[in-house]
Amino acid sequence: MPSNRLTQVGAGIVLALLVIATFGPTLSPYDPAEQDLQHRLEAPSAEHPLGTDQLGRDVLTRLLHGARLSLGVAAAVTAVRLVVGTLVGLLAGYAGGWVDEALMRLVDTLLAFPGIILALVIAGILGPSLVNVMLALAVVGWASYARLVRSSVLSLREREFVTAARLLGRSRTHVVARHLVPNAIAPVVVLATLDIGGVILGTAGLSFLGLGAQPPTPEWGTMLASGRNHLREAWWLVNAPGVLIMLTVFGFNLLGDSLRDALSPTQSAQLGEL
């Protein structure tokens, strides 16, 4: 498939998800937490397009509500990662010296652990709740942003337009805010787009393990976990959230890839190393 076609698919999926997250919950006639024990584990029908779960709740309604939650969590976590990582990267790259050395060793340490395992440990220590999962995911994820921004800053600060600004007597703050950040931010945005999919997976994974959103919150990972018990009799309970998670991650990754390709080849090479 040509790459612009893939871009359209990716953008389409992400756009659809945003629409679902915004308007979805109002479209459904059901309440996501309303139990209807007489109609539990019903197969997909006209009344319940994706069937009902073990407590008779409408699966589609819960997915629609979950979209808002999952995307919101992913956006918040990614935003924290981006901001923290960018600040650390700017500081390390521009200050240099021991500041750079110390920050980069911290980054190396964080990158040495498999992210999801570290997040599992942190969320486990903090106790099961969606907020703690968000915290854990934010803590483990900012390091690659810091790396990326630092390497951009290191090459940018040697560029002559930065020298030109400094020779005019402009302050460091001016140079960082006006020249470095705008020039370093493009690859960061790409990384963030690619990262959202990972965060959604991470949230769903930790929730699946019982560390994240607690029932009856309609979170995709939590739905997956509770559906697992009824895998034999009600396939739709795991398939519906599973397919949705997959589609979401797929959509964000496609979009991220296209964004990366749209940038210069050097920047995509830089990102490829991460």
Place this chain on the structure above:
Amino acid sequence: MSSGETRDANRERTDGSAADTAPVVELRDVEKAFATERSILNRVLRRDENAAARAVCGVSLTVGRGEAVGLVGESGCGKSTLAKLVTGQLEPDNGAVLLDGTPVGDYTERSGTQCRRIGVVFQNTRESFDSRWTIRRSIEESLGPAASENDVRTGGVESLLRSVNLDPKVAGRYPGALSGGQLQRVAIARALAHDPDVIVLDEPVSGLDMATQATLLNLLDDFRREFGVGYLFISHDLDVVRYLADRLAVMYAGEIVERGPAQSVFERPSHPYTEALVRAIPSDNPMDAPPEPLPGDPPNPENRPSGCPFHPRCSYADTRCEESHPAFTDSRSGASRCHYVEAVESAESGTETSEPVEARDETSKPVEIGDERFESTETETEEANPVDYGAR
């Protein structure tokens, strides 16, 4: 010229009445060396412990208002390092950089006002513009806080662009949309924007076609007369420098080997290196012999020749040149750092006469001086004849 007067008046307020005579920028015996990587073997053997690339060695230079100082030399002779010492991108290891008579450090230690006294036109113009900024924004960044009245800058970015013969509409464009010549003009406009007294121009016209070069040089000349701005004009192209410069400094291996009024240095070089540079200029006449390249390679800055750094490539050189480093000697055109100024001068005037036989007689002196050395090999003896200097 009203703007020029205003500026002069402003200057008096800060500098006193001697503003026009006192140099704005002065380099006093500045030296700059760069540490070099030693190989592991050399470290183990403790060899080359003092290895450092000596880019600039004991250079003194002044640039005043309204004065164009040309700096010429081969690639790698330390021209750009010298420029960076002036702008404060580098700090000298020894010696001092003075701004209005006050020693200054690198740009981080200079005040905003001090920084704005010196304008810079970078060697790689395109690189010196943020590709995400419009031309307007780039120039505005450069505009000083207090633009004086009657200034070309009262009209802001547009009038600056107009002063370098560009359509003010260019202000809304990005650097990527401009040609090299246009961008170079923008660079000059930007350097003028903060009302500097001296502009450092590092190879400002290299890589441009002849017509564009000529336009830019004319512009620079106009600005000098109009605003009284001084230039430190760095180029490898003698022709370009000759057009603009009042004074010329010829640099070789990190030191200035000859200095003097541009026209006379160019016409009557008194240092063998300058002489060779002048000879290397291609002639306008295609029937003339092609220009003669200087034999040998520029010296390695990590391992400079003893004595006069030019002696390995010099046709006048003898043992004295190998052993002792000449100081500046007054010459007809200025001052020259050569033991045999007279010999070079007479050789020059010799070649300028049309009869080579006569010239040979006149210039027999350096051959005599060089006897000891040139006896060693026959070819060198031949090369030692100044008339044949570039005939290889």
